[in-house]
Amino acid sequence: MNYSDKVMDYFLNPRNMGEIEGASGIGLVGNARCGDIMKIYLDIDGGNIIRDAKFKTFGCGAAVATSSIATELIIGKTVQEALEITNSSVMEALDGLPTAKVHCSLLAEEAIQAALWDYAQKNGMVIEGLKPPTYGGHDHHHDADES
Amino acid sequence: MQMNQRDVIYLDNAATTQVRPEVVDAMIEYLSKDYANPSGIYAASASAKAAVDAAREKIAVAIGATYGNEIYFTGSGTESINWAIKSTAQAAKGRGRHIITTAVEHHAVLHTCQFLEKNGFDVTYLPVDEYGMISVDKLEAAIRPDTILVTVMMANNEVGTIMPIAKIGAVLAEINTKRDKDAKILFHTDAIQAVGHIPVDVNALGVDLLSVSAHKLYGPKGVGALYVRRGIKLPAFIHGGGQERGRRAGTENVAGIVGFGAATQLACAEMAEEALRHTQMRDDLIGKILASVPHSHLNGHPISRLPGNINITFEFIEGEGMLLLLDARGIAASSGSACTSGSLDPSHVLLAMGLSHELAHGSLRLSFGRYTTTEDLDKLMEALPPIVERLRNMSPLWEDFLKPI
Numbered sequence: 001m002n003y004s005d006k007v008m009d010y011f012l013n014p015r016n017m018g019e020i021e022g023a024s025g026i027g028l029v030g031n032a033r034c035g036d037i038m039k040i041y042l043d044i045d046g047g048n049i050i051r052d053a054k055f056k057t058f059g060c061g062a063a064v065a066t067s068s069i070a071t072e073l074i075i076g077k078t079v080q081e082a083l084e085i086t087n088s089s090v091m092e093a094l095d096g097l098p099t100a101k102v103h104c105s106l107l108a109e110e111a112i113q114a115a116l117w118d119y120a121q122k123n124g125m126v127i128e129g130l131k132p133p134t135y136g137g138h139d140h141h142h143d144a145d146e147s
Numbered sequence: 148m149q150m151n152q153r154d155v156i157y158l159d160n161a162a163t164t165q166v167r168p169e170v171v172d173a174m175i176e177y178l179s180k181d182y183a184n185p186s187g188i189y190a191a192s193a194s195a196k197a198a199v200d201a202a203r204e205k206i207a208v209a210i211g212a213t214y215g216n217e218i219y220f221t222g223s224g225t226e227s228i229n230w231a232i233k234s235t236a237q238a239a240k241g242r243g244r245h246i247i248t249t250a251v252e253h254h255a256v257l258h259t260c261q262f263l264e265k266n267g268f269d270v271t272y273l274p275v276d277e278y279g280m281i282s283v284d285k286l287e288a289a290i291r292p293d294t295i296l297v298t299v300m301m302a303n304n305e306v307g308t309i310m311p312i313a314k315i316g317a318v319l320a321e322i323n324t325k326r327d328k329d330a331k332i333l334f335h336t337d338a339i340q341a342v343g344h345i346p347v348d349v350n351a352l353g354v355d356l357l358s359v360s361a362h363k364l365y366g367p368k369g370v371g372a373l374y375v376r377r378g379i380k381l382p383a384f385i386h387g388g389g390q391e392r393g394r395r396a397g398t399e400n401v402a403g404i405v406g407f408g409a410a411t412q413l414a415c416a417e418m419a420e421e422a423l424r425h426t427q428m429r430d431d432l433i434g435k436i437l438a439s440v441p442h443s444h445l446n447g448h449p450i451s452r453l454p455g456n457i458n459i460t461f462e463f464i465e466g467e468g469m470l471l472l473l474d475a476r477g478i479a480a481s482s483g484s485a486c487t488s489g490s491l492d493p494s495h496v497l498l499a500m501g502l503s504h505e506l507a508h509g510s511l512r513l514s515f516g517r518y519t520t521t522e523d524l525d526k527l528m529e530a531l532p533p534i535v536e537r538l539r540n541m542s543p544l545w546e547d548f549l550k551p552i
Contacts, residue, residue: 011468032505
């Protein structure tokens, strides 16, 4: 497996793994069919700042690494800033991902947005630019290697 | 065992094996000294040709073939399989276009059959039970007047289940007695995981075609063979020169073939002893893993199983993470997880056996070889349970399981 050193580091030493009791928002994306399920917990203060974030992931090395680094990327950010975290920022932070694993970074982006959506729902807020999550709805190219 | 000068515990012998030193020694002469093309007419060519034919005899003896010239060397087990299936289809298409195989074959068989389906053939993929075993009755029921070929693997590469090849051979022999001489159903078996590991005898099994590969039995990569029973008209698949009596063109991989012959002879001579040793280690390790890791299940048949194969699903976790953490501890293994296959679907074998996607993703395959020791397995047992626990603690599925809503 040609994972970058950074991916291996975040897989072997995951940061922010765990749960947050009474989280402000929880995002759960992916499905077992594809082999990746990500759950992100957010603790957001009254000023819309993400004080803490944790993750739990069922999935490959890349799935664990992307969810872990995604939590690092959003801690200390405002809700609006967190929305700007995309799969490319996650990939860049990990020094890239093998082609077959790019969907993991998409899942990390979706997990953050799903957690923010949950937070908005719980608080009756509208967050500009945030769409409702499509659980596990990202497209997989199952026959990509078929001739 | 030693691998790349590092101490690696190599438990992926179903993927490939280390070329054993005796085999390397046998090969070297034909790379640097007797390197002549076997098709030449000078003395050095005669030596190379004699070496190829000596290897042919060794493979024939190993699989119980009556004649050495029923063995054709190829570039891989995959090539042997492609040749057996595609050329049978081509030769028989005037009288029938139906092929029977199983849902758990290697991709070399499945993708070849899918290719033929796109080209006007009809393929029946027999289902398997929870142990990965086919039903001979279902196979018999699937036979049609236009059936031309049955291809069933002898032993499954992922879960180790050994198929009832001799029973299928007997059923087909009976059916073929009622068919015209030119309308016999041919029987091919992919014996790539079997030869050198369990007894294989083409006459006792009743097969017409059998594929084998060198690198699964401590020979080199890039060489395989197809057994073709005398009297069967199998058209050539690779066209060119007149090598292999005009049926498989291309200058012979002399050193590879010599290595294949040497490796096969050694593996068969040691088979009974190795099979017993592996079976004991296998059953001992399966017992230890299932006892020490809750929510783990054996995949594949408990008894009709390759001596060196273990395949276990650990619920709530995904296989690639397991492999990476084992690798970090110097242990090489494999998984039916999609993430390790390069595709996004988990093992078709485990799915065909009725496992859910989630369970198929959490499988671990350990395959022993002649260099595997009980000390290796003790080290695996030290590493594995904490790895499963660590991944479960990271898994939202485990969290849900512990805290049902």
